[in-house]
Every structure is written in C-alpha cells, then in structure tokens.
Amino acid sequence: MPALQPETRDPIPGTRPPVIAVRDLVKTYDPNSPNPVRALQGLSFQIQPGEFVAVMGASGSGKSTLMNILGCLDRPTSGTYRLDGADVSRERRRRLASLRSRALGFVFQNFQLLPRLTALENAELPLQYRRDVSTRQRRARAEEALVKVGLADKLRRRPTELSGGQQQRIAIARALVNTPRVLLADEPTGNLDTHTGLELLALLQQLNRAGLTIVMVTHENDVAVCAMRRLILRDGRLVTDARQQPADAQAHLAALLQQPANDS
Ligand SMILES: Nc1ncnc2c1ncn2[C@@H]1O[C@H](COP(=O)(O)OP(=O)(O)OP(=O)(O)O)[C@@H](O)[C@H]1O
Numbered sequence: 001m002p003a004l005q006p007e008t009r010d011p012i013p014g015t016r017p018p019v020i021a022v023r024d025l026v027k028t029y030d031p032n033s034p035n036p037v038r039a040l041q042g043l044s045f046q047i048q049p050g051e052f053v054a055v056m057g058a059s060g061s062g063k064s065t066l067m068n069i070l071g072c073l074d075r076p077t078s079g080t081y082r083l084d085g086a087d088v089s090r091e092r093r094r095r096l097a098s099l100r101s102r103a104l105g106f107v108f109q110n111f112q113l114l115p116r117l118t119a120l121e122n123a124e125l126p127l128q129y130r131r132d133v134s135t136r137q138r139r140a141r142a143e144e145a146l147v148k149v150g151l152a153d154k155l156r157r158r159p160t161e162l163s164g165g166q167q168q169r170i171a172i173a174r175a176l177v178n179t180p181r182v183l184l185a186d187e188p189t190g191n192l193d194t195h196t197g198l199e200l201l202a203l204l205q206q207l208n209r210a211g212l213t214i215v216m217v218t219h220e221n222d223v224a225v226c227a228m229r230r231l232i233l234r235d236g237r238l239v240t241d242a243r244q245q246p247a248d249a250q251a252h253l254a255a256l257l258q259q260p261a262n263d264s
C-alpha cells in the first residue's frame with residue numbers, strides 16, 4: 001500500500017507565504033503512561049491566505065486536537081507549527097495567549113456565549129483586555145461585526161432571546177472583532193438544523209470571499225462541499241488533502257427550500 005501521508009509541497013516562489021504551516025506534527029497525550037494516546041501522528045500541510053478548508057474524519061481521529069494546536073490552546077509533542085511565518089510550537093503560554101487573542105478567531109459547536117450579556121457585550125469580549133482599544137472603539141467594532149453577520153437589529157438582545165442560528169452569528173461576530181488572520185471553527189453547524197446550518201455556511205462563505213481564511217471541522221458532507229479543500233484525518237494521520245470546486249451555500253439553501261418540506 002502506498003504511504004497515506006500526502007506530500008507537502010513547498011510554496012512556489014512568488015506565491016504568498018502560507019498563513020498556517022505544520023510539519024511532522026505529533027501530539028501524544030499521557031506520553032509517560034503505559035497507554036499513551038497518539039492523537040496526531042505526524043501531520044504536514046500548509047494553508048494559504050484566503051482558503052476555506054474543511055477538516056473531516058471519524059470521531060477520535062484527532063480533529064479537535066489539531067484545532068487546539070492551530071488555535072494555540074495546546075502545544076504539539078513534536079513537529080513545528082508556523083503561524084504567519086512565526087514558529088509558535090515552542091512559544092511560552094503567555095505569548096500564546098496573546099497570539100491567540102490577536103491572530104485567531106474561534107467558533108464552537110455550542111456557541112459558548114455568556115447568557116447574561118447582550119449580543120453587543122458578548123461580541124466585545126475579546127477586546128476586553130486590549131489596552132490599545134478604547135471603550136468607545138470596542139463598542140464600535142463589536143457593533144460593526146454584528147452588522148456584518150446580519151444582527152444589526154439585535155444588538156441589545158441576550159442569547160436566550162435569540163435562535164440558535166442567531167446565537168452562532170453572535171459567536172462569529174465575537175470571533176471577528178479582532179480582525180483575525182484565521183477563523184477556526186469546530187463543528188459550527190453541529191447544533192443547527194440543516195436550513196439554519198446552510199444559512200450560517202452562506203455567511204462563512206461570504207466572509208471567506210471577502211478574504212477571511214477559514215478552517216472548519218465538520219462531520220457533514222453537505223457542509224464540507226461548500227469548502228475549497230478537504231483535509232481528512234484517520235487515526236491521527238492525514239489521509240486526504242483534496243481541493244474541490246466549492247458548492248454555493250446560498251444556492252444549496254435555495255434548492256432545499258424548493259423541495260416540499262418533509263422534515264419539519
Ligand atoms: N485531553 C486528552 N487527554 C487524553 N486523550 C485525549 C485528550 N483529548 C483527546 N484525547 C484522545 O485523542 C484522540 C483524538 O481526540 P479528538 O478529540 O482530537 O478527536 P475528534 O476527531 O475531535 O473527535 P470528535 O469527532 O468526537 O470530536 C482520541 O482518542 C481522544 O480520546
């Protein structure tokens with residue numbers, strides 16, 4: 001059987017440098033125990049600015065482990081991770097936290113909003129510790145992000161007063177206030193019905209077309225078809241790295257609405 005690990009091409013001279021470059025990435029949990037968990041077993045790939053990448057694979061294949069490392073929430077056991085050219089795999093925790101808050105935006109399956117805060121206050125949270133951003137600027141930037149995700153008329157609503165799709169939009173606005181280099185999303189449509197999930201995907205696609213780099217974990221093929229590229233993990237290894245013509249989420253949604261409703 002041929003080696004499953006796809007080769008990583010070095011960037012073609014004259015092309016833009018990758019925003020993410022990982023090489024021989026390994027993550028072993030409990031390395032000194034009798035049963036170490038080899039969650040990532042040597043991944044190598046690069047992501048160019050402006051890409052929209054879907055990360056797929058069975059439960060336990062290492063997707064969240066990879067996202068945690070890409071998100072600077074965890075460090076690899078070995079291998080390198082370059083974010084915008086800087087090797088962050090050996091950075092100290094404090095520096096990682098600062099990188100995380102300035103360069104990366106996160107969206108999770110369960111939204112992770114603070115229920116007592118309004119949409120505006122939730123969206124402002126990542127700017128809370130930024131000394132270089134005034135209170136007024138914070139408010140203005142959070143408002144701008146909420147307008148961008150289509151929630152201009154819900155600024156003062158609390159999450160509990162909004163639908164799941166609207167809550168996830170607040171989470172996207174919160175991820176955007178720092179104008180991140182990359183948006184990392186771990187199953188962002190996992191808690192939404194098909195229709196709402198596609199609406200959210202259309203929003204992500206719109207942000208991507210405006211230049212945002214997105215890396216998104218998903219289990220659903222209907223979601224993955226809207227990305228430009230698929231990375232598929234199996235047992236901590238990259239078994240597929242394929243580019244594809246992305247489906248248009250808005251068109252997909254329109255087609256769905258044409259069909260007679262039988263699941264609602
Ligand atoms: N903190 C941890 N300590 C020990 N083992 C862990 C830890 N986190 C994950 N693992 C193990 O590492 C492997 C990869 O887990 P990971 O959460 O990355 O999978 P996943 O692809 O995100 O799965 P899912 O689709 O269920 O979310 C699994 O065997 C898991 O049990």
Ligand SMILES: [Mg+2]
Pocket residue numbers: 063064065
């Ligand atoms: Mg996971």
